[in-house]
Amino acid sequence: MNQTWNWLRRAALYAAAATTMAWAPAHAEQASSTLDRVMQSGVLRVCTTGDYRPFTYLQPDGSYxxxxxxxxxxxxxxLGVKVQFVKTTWxxxxxxxxxxxxxxxxxGISVTLARMKTAAFSIHYLVDGKTPIVRCGDVDKYQTLxxxxxxxxxxxxxxxxxxxxxxxxxxxHAKVIVYPDNNTIFQQLVDGKADVMITDGTETLLQHKLHPQLCAVHPRHPFTYGEKGYLIPRDDLPFQNFVDQWLHLEIASGTFQKVFDKGLQ
Known part of the structure; x- marks a missing residue:
């Protein structure tokens, strides 16, 4: 009986040791969270395209x-750190x-399943969707796909x-024009070099203010349902928890709404 008990005890110890070893890499990875590294470095590196008003725009003087x-x-x-913007493209x-x-x-990054295959997203802060923007005289012509x-x-x-x-x-069936400069693409519509652009409703509302010749077709009833969030590393729970709670407080306190309203002015 004692021999059997000793064998079972040794087996349990081996199993516990194996479990500890299996969890060790995951624990080590968690210890090196983006949250820790950002606070240690004193810098938050933010990728942004700089070409998607009202969310991000790179001004001629180099500021965003x-x-x-x-x-x-x-x-x-x-976080108690400084921001460093990193230029990227879509x-x-x-x-x-x-x-x-x-x-x-x-x-203004849309939450998509394709992007979530390699990265994660914060909680969403905006619901949006694809809708047309056209010259104002053509609104009635382009209501549907x-x-x-x-x-x-x-x-x-x-x-x-x-x-x-x-x-x-x-x-x-329509002629598709792929235009590389998102900062000047709406001028192509104004100049009559294209007829329709389909983009997020929020952007169409701002572009109407910037280009009064252009009108959003039905920004409150877009073709699609979409959400916007912040792209964060996958499998980094400490950083995701921090970003999610920060964003939740921004939304719940009304602070984000003030920032959003300012951006659409």
Missing amino acids: VGIDIDQAHSLAEA PTLMKDFDAGKCDIAMG AEIDQPSVRVITNPGGTNFKFVQAHIH
Whole structure:
């Protein structure tokens, strides 16, 4: 009996040791959380495209402005660190983020399942969706996708992001113009070089203010449902918890709404 008991005890000790060894790498990885590294370095590196108003815009003097730029400064303040913005583009966003060039990505980024295959997102801070923006005299002509997807219609889109993917999925007959500069793309509509752009409703509302010749078709009733959040490293629970709670407090206190309203002015 004693021999059997000793064998069982040894087996239990071996199992416990094996479990400890199995958990050790995960624990070590958790100890090196982005949260710890950011606070130790004193710098929060933020990837942003700088070409998506009202969320992020790179000004000629090299400084960034926008809703999510203000939010980046707020997050850095909560962490007790400074912000360092890292320029990226929509086609290279996930590659740059997965390569570790930044700690978080901010700037009107849509939450998609494709992006979540290699990264995680904060809680969402905005619900939005794809809707057309056209010259104001053409609003009645382009109410539906069927009316837009005609051979005589020129649809312009920026490459690499969810706008481009939406056009790829839904526009099959209209002429598609892929235009690389998201900062000047709306001027192409004003100048009559394209007829329709499909983008997020929030952006169409701001672009109407910037270009009164352009009107959002139905920004409150978009073609799709979408959410925006902040891109964060996958499997980094301490950092995700911090970002989520910070963002929750920003929204619940009304602070985010003030930042959002300011961005649309």
